[in-house]
Amino acid sequence: MRALIRRAAAGLLLAACASLQARDAAPEPNTQVPKGAAWHAPSGAPDRIVASPLQQAATGFAVAWRTDAAVRSPALEIVVAGDSPDMGSPRRLQAASTPLRTENGPAHQHRVEVDGLQPDTLYAWRVQGDRSWSAWFHTRTAAAADAPLTLLYFGDTQNKNLSLGTRVLREAMRHAPDARLALFAGDLVSGGDGEDDNEWGEWFASLGALPTSMVVAPAPGNHEYFEEFEDTPQERRVLGAHWPVVFALPGNGAPGARGTSYWFDYQDVRVAVLDGTSALDLGTARDQARWLDAVLADSPRRWSIVMVHQPMFSPRQDRDNALLREHVLPVLERRRVDLVLQGHDHVYGRRGGLRAGQATPQYLVSVAGAKQYRLSPEARATMAPVAEDTQLFQVIRIDGARLRYESRTATGRLYDAFELVREGRATRLVEQADGRIGERACGRARTLKGRADRCWE
Template sequence: MPAGAGGSLLLAAVLALLLTGPAGARDAFGPGIHELEPNTLVPAGDPRYAPAAYPDRIVASPAADPARGFQVSWRTAAGVEAPMLELVVAGDSPAVGEPRRVAARSTAFATENGAGSQHQVAVDGLEADTLYAFRVQGGKGWWSPWRQLRTAAAQGTALEFLYFGDTQNKNASHGSRVLLEALRHAPDARLALFAGDLVSGGDGEDDNEWGEWSDIAAPVAATMLVAPLTGNHEYFEEFEDTPQERRVLGPHWPHMFALPGNGAPGAEATTYWFDMHDARFVVLDGTSALDLGTAAAQAEWLDGVLRDSPRDWSIVAIHQPMYSPREGRDNLLLREHLMPVLARHSVDLVLQGHDHTYGRRAGENGAATPQYVVSVAGAKQYLLSEEARDTMAPVAEDTQLFQVVRIDGDTLRYEARTVTGRLYDAFSLVGDRDVGRRIIEHTDGRIEQRDCGRSATLKGRTDRCWE
């Protein structure tokens, strides 16, 4: 063997391993080593997300009237009792002035990462369309950085908001790109709506998953209100594989988010509504409707919330779709109970998740409203059914997306963009609610339809594109 050949062969072997990964770690698009990533980036046994004296997981969510208030939740180590939130009208000087102080309600909460305390504050009595700075207290002298958010404005003021489908899997490694790109395209957004399955759960590291979700959401949550939905992965199976098996809301949900508390009977912790500018937003719980028998109660509640709305636009969000774009799924119970209410009140947008694809479908008989949309932000990607390809347009597989919605007077403009910011879908709803909306499709600049192009995942599953 010539001098140096052994080293060259060794280098070639190392490069080959790096490029191809272990045996079988290839896919239709070439090297697939990135698919071997675990669901979280936290090494086994690492205490990265152990509760500490400093406050983390800070999320501000809407009050029923976000023009006059909002609610904040955060976490610390155990033993931090009734910490404070400080609030000031934001100014141009670091001399913020004398802050208003509001004491938190604190609850002990133990997780895989140790015992902690969750804190929640309801802030009220604020001025509309006003920029406030706030910070929250931890233990041992800790305070969070100051954050800023603007209260909702009066009716007649334009509103921009973000909508994300399921984040769920590999939040830190892949979901982070989606949220950061969304901020580039919606610099004036006042609200971020997450359509459920924020985390996957059930893998023994739920708290790590919630920690990573909080990390990727932090840039969004630092500047706007966050409106979360429960998905089926926010629930877990109690008494699994026994006659007593039932769905139970996971313990993180009521601690992670402080919500308006005006929900449907039987689903008070996971349904709510609020008004912002010219729109009424209504959040439903599809898992509770399908598995816990609350479909009829939610439909009756929804009917009342929409009937009494003084706002020109209505946005309804639910995790499970009315029309499922994934093969083998059919949420008939939702269509029986909820769809008649959505149609009767001419809801403008129904924003959904769950099926890890993209698809849009018009109302009955091609009506402009409601527009039913399913989207996905995270790394898990399913395949479309043939029915979805026949009845929805546009559709997409193998694509992480975010949505920007802007409501201004008699026009709602919707855009779906890929994680790299490319335009995938766009339309406007135009006209008076009482007379009826018309839809204008915006096709200029849209990229071509995206399909998976592979026959199976690395694990051999043929019902999805990415694990």
């Protein structure tokens, strides 16, 4: 009898384990918000607070944040940070407010530009809500051009931001606690599933302290747009409602893409951000290329970075961004841009410029989020290193005539590394092979949803 009971118990245990495994293997939802819940509804307390660079980052930055619709015109307070809780009388700036209605209810998005600051100075600042204030945050302005600079670069976050994106962002901050600037190469959220605001809420939650301890500069991706009049002759791309109000970005962009392209100087690097979706789908490729050429032509900075969501050379099979190669690529090559930071294809790949032995530009494609695609045969033949099924972040350190680039996995392991060394007008590429792990490839035949063209979703 006891043997029968033990066998029955063992059978129940195996069945329970099998049930748990089946449940664990089921596709995870894109957000952690249960259906019908309003976890990310706005309130009188300020949230989604993010600092972004002004055109000249040494003398100021801009801040955006959210409250409920009852808060119409709050303020920002800022003062030079001190060691005593009594930091003196702060300067107060009134914000401009814009209404935003989402599935989580009506909100007000607030924006203020803080200028007239001192370079390389640590400032304490806070933002106002309904009869309340946020915490005091610390952000340091950009230093002199010859001072060392550390910045972060992330490919698409997009999917399962809170569940699987958080660990990448926190690992990046652990590896680069001195970072002052974070660049996001588009598709911050997935969108289009009726949970846009929940996704933005989880994107901010995944960032933790990052957007208030450094300045954030994102590029728009195709998922920041939606398709209006889909499957009709009038179908067109329309920028989502969140993008223009969630960030306070420089208003110096290209004609036709003024709110989604921009540039700024941060110490000895000029950063130009393009809107690849507008270029490909809305006919602005030529205007953005002309604008980019002018932005790069008059740059007094030693280094240049261009960020665009869609790659010049797509490492995913059956993708070809021909208009970008026709109009933008010649500018990147002629101006010898140092780094071209891209996303969109949910794999990792790096390649150099068009001429053999040319150190710059270095074209990078990376992915921080959970969605993982497969590499094309062409990418395997023309890019090195490459990776599938790998969440990554990048640390870029600039010190005088040297730029060091590192790509690290979600657990902090070194995947790719090189240095660019400026020698007069020339630039030398130095590969850094020590400590790098081997190539990673997808080991799954299909995703949990049964797709063979992807590795994970």
